[in-house]
Amino acid sequence: MKYIKPYKGFSCAIILGITLAMDAAFLILSMFINMYIVLSIIEAFLVFFNIYQLYYIIKSLTLKYSYDEKNFYINWCFGIKNTIPFREIKAYSISHGEVKGVRLWGYGRNFFALGLFFVNDIGTVNMFATSTKSVIYIKVGSAIYGISPENCEEVKALFVKNKLISETFKFEKEKRVILNKDKHFVILISLIAAIILMVTIVPFVLYLSGLIPAKMPLTFDSNFKPISYGTGREFAFKQMMYGAYNMIIFFCIYYSAYFYSKYSKKIAYRIMYLSFLISVIFLLFQIKIYITYI
Known part of the structure; x- marks a missing residue:
């Protein structure tokens, strides 16, 4: 060697x-x-x-x-x-x-x-x-x-x-990966969509079921201490807004992944995992609120 x-x-x-x-x-x-x-x-x-x-x-x-x-x-x-x-x-x-x-x-x-x-x-x-x-x-x-x-x-x-040839490469255009037909990608997208749906819908389900207290914290400081309070209805709408933010982030990242998929399928996966990470953070934040205040 x-x-x-x-x-x-x-x-x-x-x-x-x-x-x-x-x-x-x-x-x-x-x-x-x-x-x-x-x-x-x-x-x-x-x-x-x-x-x-x-x-x-x-x-x-x-x-x-x-x-x-x-x-x-x-x-x-x-x-x-x-x-x-x-x-x-x-x-x-x-x-x-x-x-x-x-x-x-x-x-x-x-x-x-x-x-x-x-x-x-x-x-x-x-x-x-x-x-x-x-x-x-x-x-x-x-x-x-x-x-x-x-x-x-x-x-x-x-x-x-080793008798290897030195020559200018002829670029061979690869066939674009159709992400919507890729099993791994579809599972990842479905998982992200399910998490975003949970973040958006569950607070309303809890509110309509009467499980959310009349007074709920709306915003938190860096130590998870409430800064402002509101009604249970306001809390549900606040969480819905977090779900909307997640959807916007998801669509932006999805189109980035679609662009990169023409170069590399693995890169498209990695980009979508960023959306997955962000959606999980919002979900864990919501779960922490439920455990602490409901």
Whole structure:
């Protein structure tokens, strides 16, 4: 097994800088917000945001390439490995400078590229490039990988040795995924819709059943202490508004997922899970009110 170093760029420093800046911004913002539900959403966002950031920081720090007689490997995150058999490589090409295209999921474009990108005239690429100074695109079946070795000539010589072809890729447009016919996506959409319906309808059912007290808290501070009170009817309408907000968020995220589905079905799933997370936060907030005040 022989190892090839990736080009030492500024990917880790840039991602770390963005992480610290965003954490500081939200920390300052939270000092001026005294609404429980808004702070809950911000806190959940920060948790997932920092996990996302940590993933790419570790990926940037641990990324390396290697090869043996039969395969080329992309190694990262302490043991995760992408194996690319030489016999399955259709072609490769080399580009220099900014990645021209759309970042679907991940980080970078100008100086480095980590994650999933749609690159013009090439297609959807899984990028493992800590620098865009020299990027080698490797086409393997229907998949394309992008790497940035410190010594491009070493990788080029390796590919020549294995009789691989250097050529400009012909972009093959993939068939758009019809989300409404995808079982996984339909189940996820149905689950989100059911949660939003519960948040909207259940308060009215409880109110009409006489289970909601005459006096109910309408708004809460950051410590879940009531700020204002109203009638049971006003409480039901307030919760209905939360359901309406959820619906608006859901439709916005759904159309974003529809747009990204032409590039990647997995990205569409990830985007819809954001709507699922937000709807669950509203549901848990409502359940906490029921447990405490009903």
